[in-house]
Amino acid sequence: MLTLKFITENRDDAIRRLNKKHFADAEKMIDEVIALNNNRRSTQKELDDTLAQINQVSKTVGALMQSGKREEAEIAKAETAKYKEISRELSAKMDNLAISIQNLLLQIPNVPKESVPEGTGADDNVVEKMSGINPTFNFEVLPHWELAKKYDLIDFELGVKITGAGFPVYKGKGARLQRALINFFLDEARNAGYLEIMPPTAVNEASGYGTGQLPDKEGQMYHCEVDNLYLIPTAEVPVTNIYRDVILSEKDLPIKNCAYTQCFRREAGSYGKDVRGLNRLHEFSKIEIVRIDTPEHSEESHKEMLSHVESLVQKLELPYRILRLCGGDMSFTAALCFDFEVYSAAQKRWLEVSSVSNFESYQANRLKCRYKTAEGKTELCHTLNGSALALPRIVAALLENNQTPEGIRIPKVLIPYCGFDIIK
């Protein structure tokens, strides 16, 4: 969430930038926050003064009792009664104000950076870069779900039997390809300086709130009600929460973590051709990269993350494009976000395989993730994360783009990881 300091000191700027995100009622909500906060401040002053009175009288009571002046002590005791009544009312008022402010702040999205383009939806995203060669075929190409069946790589029906739609079963070379990609992505991340983390895939409520999946996306996560745990939709949740309520030292930044986990998404409301095959799953594998950084360096970190992700799709020899998301298409919490898409030759469409975002201090404020500067000041960190990469759509593109009459060719970089160079 945005900080009160930012909102109160940059009212007009905040409203203008929220409008870029096409956030309705920006002005109304910002002004309400400011009004509530002013009220909160004056109420707190009153409350603090009242409590100070009580504390002071209490001290004299103690002193009087010790010196045996009982009657005077009794008089002093009686005096606190009226202050107590006042403080009770004031603290009730304070609690209400604090809750109202918190509720409002949770509803206000992050403000986009200046470099975010104007726009209302996916069509307004700016293509930053397009690279790689779209494959051409002189035979009839099959979509990946048919290739998966033809070569017995992925069994969607079996997944339905065991669990349900969106939980595919990978078999033989299909399973080995999964493991190869996971290891390849993890090795690449480690070589780029990321510390590998293997976190739990179920998290508690506090972690869900920490990274902002709760309360907004409650319905999108699998919830184990008996123990009140949530299956993670991304490794971002457990990994970023490592730094919840932590004050880091400036010399430790940027922190660079990577993690492979299974990810679970209910995808309530999804249907149609977008969910065919591997395009949208309830459970999938993903390698996530996470950074915690200083405000001064986070932009640089973001660039490094983008070139890391770009190197992955390049090594996999996939045609790709990088989109700079417009204000209207960005997520609630991002300040700047780039999407990577790979071209899927049989489906003839772009598939999103990575989203690399800078959240600036928005997420850190909720997480209370701070760092001590060299001068000893405590400041909010910036947090960033990105997929590097999510497997299913990469697999979809690899299968479709690399199909030949002889079989499916494995990109050179993956051959040592797979242990085979063609699927036939």
Next chain:
RNA sequence: GGAGAGAUGGCAGAGUGGUCGAUUGCAGCGGUCUUGAAAACCGCCGUACUGAGAGGUACCGGGGGUUCGAAUCCCUCUCUCUCCGCCA
């Protein structure tokens, strides 16, 4: 699942109703000494809100209560540890 113990500052660990926001040790920071380092010695060393500042207020797992006054007493919730049971 059964029984017991516990939750205090980055860590360890005192504190059982009145200058306790908290003794002490370690770690950290600054300094003296040293060619440099170590050792020794001296000083500093939680977070947040509020105030121009001095300062004020809150926080000893969370919430509630008793009291003029609570880290300390009571209730409640959560979590952790130990032992037993079950088990990958």
